[in-house]
Amino acid sequence: MKIRKGKFLSRGIRLHDMKFLAKDIPIEVMPAPEIISISLGQHIGKPAVPVVKEGDFVYQGQLIAQADGVVSANVYSSVSGTVEGFEKRPVANGAIKDYILIRNDGNYMYRPLDPLPDRNKETVIARIREAGIVGMGGAGFPTAVKLAPKQTPDTLVINGAECEPYLTCDYRLMVEKTDEVAQGIRLIAKALGVTKIVVGIEKNKPDCIEKFASYEDFEIVVLRKAYPMGSEKHLIYSCTGRKVPVGKLPSDVGCVVNNIATAYAVYEAVELDKPLFERVMTVSGKAIVHPANLLVKNGTRFDDIITHCGGLRDTTAMLVSGGPMMGPCMISTDLYSGKTDSGILALDSSETDSRNPSPCINCGACAEVCPMHLLPMMIDFYTQARDYQKAREVGGVDNCISCGCCSYVCPARRAIVQSITLCKQKLASKG
Numbered sequence: 368m369k370i371r372k373g374k375f376l377s378r379g380i381r382l383h384d385m386k387f388l389a390k391d392i393p394i395e396v397m398p399a400p401e402i403i404s405i406s407l408g409q410h411i412g413k414p415a416v417p418v419v420k421e422g423d424f425v426y427q428g429q430l431i432a433q434a435d436g437v438v439s440a441n442v443y444s445s446v447s448g449t450v451e452g453f454e455k456r457p458v459a460n461g462a463i464k465d466y467i468l469i470r471n472d473g474n475y476m477y478r479p480l481d482p483l484p485d486r487n488k489e490t491v492i493a494r495i496r497e498a499g500i501v502g503m504g505g506a507g508f509p510t511a512v513k514l515a516p517k518q519t520p521d522t523l524v525i526n527g528a529e530c531e532p533y534l535t536c537d538y539r540l541m542v543e544k545t546d547e548v549a550q551g552i553r554l555i556a557k558a559l560g561v562t563k564i565v566v567g568i569e570k571n572k573p574d575c576i577e578k579f580a581s582y583e584d585f586e587i588v589v590l591r592k593a594y595p596m597g598s599e600k601h602l603i604y605s606c607t608g609r610k611v612p613v614g615k616l617p618s619d620v621g622c623v624v625n626n627i628a629t630a631y632a633v634y635e636a637v638e639l640d641k642p643l644f645e646r647v648m649t650v651s652g653k654a655i656v657h658p659a660n661l662l663v664k665n666g667t668r669f670d671d672i673i674t675h676c677g678g679l680r681d682t683t684a685m686l687v688s689g690g691p692m693m694g695p696c697m698i699s700t701d702l703y704s705g706k707t708d709s710g711i712l713a714l715d716s717s718e719t720d721s722r723n724p725s726p727c728i729n730c731g732a733c734a735e736v737c738p739m740h741l742l743p744m745m746i747d748f749y750t751q752a753r754d755y756q757k758a759r760e761v762g763g764v765d766n767c768i769s770c771g772c773c774s775y776v777c778p779a780r781r782a783i784v785q786s787i788t789l790c791k792q793k794l795a796s797k798g
């Protein structure tokens with residue numbers, strides 16, 4: 368058994384994790400609604416291209432949209448039924464994406480992928496690509512691309528931190544599907560051609576640490592409970608002591624990072640020939656009647672998920688898609704679940720801060736906690752002054768990981784992350 372402590376991170380913040388609301392609730396399969404709306408852009412890169420037309424019958428597990436190039440991902444139907452049509456819809460962050468509408472016939476006639484003849488590096492990567500697997504921690508980067516880095520890695524780092532408060536979907540997978548997740552991890556290691564597997568787990572999950580420590584081929588790193596411990600660069604440092612330089616990738620220091628849900632999806636794709644069309648989501652917060660960990664079919668309306676959990680309490684003050692630190696606030700529940708949706712949170716006034724922002728008092732708290740050693744107040748200042756280039760030069764906005772630590776600690780309640788997002792968008796639009 369190889370267990371050791373992770374390296375200390377001097378920055379970041381300590382949060383009330385609030386996981387007690389859902390952590391002991393087993394994964395429950397949520398029945399799919401009558402209408403499913405599946406996004407063609409559930410990943411970073413080009414949207415997938417539809418391969419079905421209105422009126423077609425589709426099986427559960429049937430390819431309905433094909434990856435458009437290398438940085439893209441296949442999309443599969445999560446139910447059997449009839450293609451009702453195509454529509455454009457907003458996602459939680461306000462971007463408009465294309466969707467395929469499917470009327471669920473309730474029969475779940477399932478068509479798996481063809482069985483894999485063998486499991487070597489090439490066939491496993493090809494299967495991961497075929498199954499449409501993307502990073503399910505939220506990034507949505509196509510996993511097959513991540514598994515073929517330019518620099519040859521020597522270490523696979525598995526992110527078992529789940530450092531966002533409230534979210535327990537990865538925790539439940541680690542507890543309930545331990546062997547399956549472990550098999551998925553080994554398959555990712557095989558695809559990478561590495562033998563060193565490091566699993567980083569926050570110390571608030573002792574049961575997971577104990578379970579994963581029973582596998583002789585894994586090295587378990589017990590991570591300090593800190594946010595954002597799950598950020599790739601910080602996880603790599605804490606697990607291996609290697610520092611990923613600014614502007615470089617994990618593979619530049621010999622590492623590739625994957626998360627728990629992705630490992631589970633890899634297991635299902637390779638061992639069960641199942642493409643990615645459903646995932647575990649946490650529904651939590653004090654304003655949801657029955658917190659839950661649900662296995663949700665892609666394309667399920669958030670409103671239906673909330674109704675399945677007993678609905679919202681009258682005290683609801685804010686709805687969030689994903690974790691409270693990085694997830695966007697929702698102005699509507701007329702949204703549809705996808706591969707990267709880890710949760711829905713309904714928060715009451717005791718869990719939110721509705722005070723209005725006031726001028727910066729130059730206290731420096733945001734810079735003190737910034738895990739990327741940036742000057743968040745400068746990014747905010749220059750963005751408000753519409754001098755985005757200065758926000759880049761002085762504040763270092765390009766290296767921001769949008770973790771939200773700066774906004775969280777700001778006594779003036781400055782909306783720093785919103786400034787950062789705006790600044791990044793403006794810089795990107797200028798090329």
Ligand code: SF4
Nearest residue numbers: 737767768770771773
């Ligand atoms: S500036 Fe970016 S990286 Fe630094 S604390 Fe704020 S959101 Fe996080």
Ligand code: SF4
Nearest residue numbers: 727728730731733777
């Ligand atoms: S924490 Fe808020 S008030 Fe303090 S320096 Fe940063 S932006 Fe200004």
